[in-house]
Amino acid sequence: MIEAGYNFGYLDENTKRMIRRALLQAVALPGYQVPFGSREMPLPYGWGTGGIQVTASIIGADDVLKVIDQGADDTTNAVSIRRFFNRVTGVATTEHTGEATIIQTRHRVPEATLREGQVLVYQVPMPEPLFRLEPRVAETKRMHALADYGLMHVKLYEDIARHGAATTSYNYPVLVNRRYLMSPSPIPAFDNPKLDMMPALQLFGAGREKRIYAVPPYTEVKSLDFDDHPFQPARANAACVICGSRESYLDELIVDDGGTRHFVCSDTDYCASRPPLQEAAE
């Protein structure tokens, strides 16, 4: 049942066309931030308006949509966004990564390998990977034009000199197609390797900052590092208490007043698709 009084996908067709044009430019220039006429959405800025606009512009009646936040389908904001698209498009939704044609995500890349034909839409808070080092957008634009990323390398170097390792644990900057420095959005660095040569199309939408960028299928995405200090993704050294996985990214839970910690898969679909551990331990 589509909400009366609204166009399919909420946005009017002219707006969708404008966004698709920005997407085409973004795909043609992997990692380059394309400015676009971001609209106010009925969800707040910072809560996924960029990803929502991208999804609204590419979604069709035959698509199957999955929405995750922190890897899970049942987090409140994912529920809210999925319900929004249900109201304004009526398309089928799923929680299974394999069934989805479009996956909108916040802060995670699904554990399951994505395939050709799927689209992964990232919600992006700050598209500019250099913003903590240089807040002026006019200046970072110039740095991207000249591929002048020395500032970021110096930051990495100082981290290593001071702490022995990069201190960035999420939103770890990547170089796309050996040209543009890009924010992978605040996914844990653990997820960065999944972006590299991914068969699926990756689209990034930043609504408040009014930028769109993309990584086309099978594009090289390299996490910034040094030859003698290679990039090291990290995860908690533990197993999921539900499925026992030692490969997936884990959420840490404090389960009692004594501070007892348990770990569970952040990707709920991945976790549910695996045989559960025996409950005998209870």
Add this chain to the structure above:
Amino acid sequence: MYVAVKGGERAIGNAHAWLDEARRGDPALLELSVEQVEQQLGLAVDRVMAEGSCHDRGLAALAVKQARGDLIEAAFLLRAYRTTLARFGNSEPVETGAMRIQRRISATYKDLPGGQVLGPTFDYTHRLLDFALAAEREPVAPAPEGVADPAPMPRVTELLAKEGLMRREETSDAEPPDLTRDPLNFPVPRAAWLQALARGDEGFLLGLGYSTQRGYGNSHPFAGEIRMGEVTVEFTPPELGFAIELGEIVLTECQMVNQFAGSKSEPPQFTRGYGLVFGHGERKAMAMALVDRGLRAEELGEPVDAPAQSQEFVLYHCDNVEATGFVEHLKLPHYVDFQSELEKLRSLRQEAGR
């Protein structure tokens, strides 16, 4: 064993049902009507129209009611509605010089053509709580009426400009930018920053404007003129080729007069800061005019070292719908990122302890 850390559909539904109940308050009391909000909380409605960037008193009043009086939330509701409306084009420029004046004051001249018109103002009231208002009262006696002076009300800045003391503004008939369609691309032209300020947050602009008075981008302002009243909005449909009247809207305009030391090519003269907002929004119009003048520092060859003079600082942060969204998004779960920070911190501490 597995604590319920993840929310679900039912929790959201229940929370929103509670919100509805809280909005209504004590059901023994009469429900507030949208018309009452529109009429009796008119300045809240004006602020929501200005920051919601949509001139519709009825919709703004509904937004105020729906938002339980949270005006930033109300502006957000109005923006989200506005964005679904088709854009037909630009109106003809409104002529504030021909405004049907409700209020017009100048702080630079004791008297001037057209005179000083105080209008419905809080100025000069004693801010004493009026307990009579708490009791339901008989209808208020109508305010005394005079005869409107038909004489035109020339702008103070124009009077100064004729004398050569006020710097002339650059004029252009070019299609104005529309920041709801094209993102800001720094450096932005004045027309675009005025647009951003006109829908910017009153509190933010108030603080920034205030900072220019306290030495952060000294601008030595005088309130040359503030006027508020109805202006006619006209639109020229391409198929007609001539302007038709769409109606009247209330605007508040402020022109600040500021010193300017002059430069190599220009003699010392006054410059202006400009503020214009929907409805009766005097504080906002004045703050906007101060910030506008601050942002002109570069154009006028003045040092650019204060926050109110930095385009990116002012324009990226004045929009309260953007700001509140991003600040409040910190409420969303961040456990994935936090987990990666936990692991990083533990490993760094381990490293340091070795």
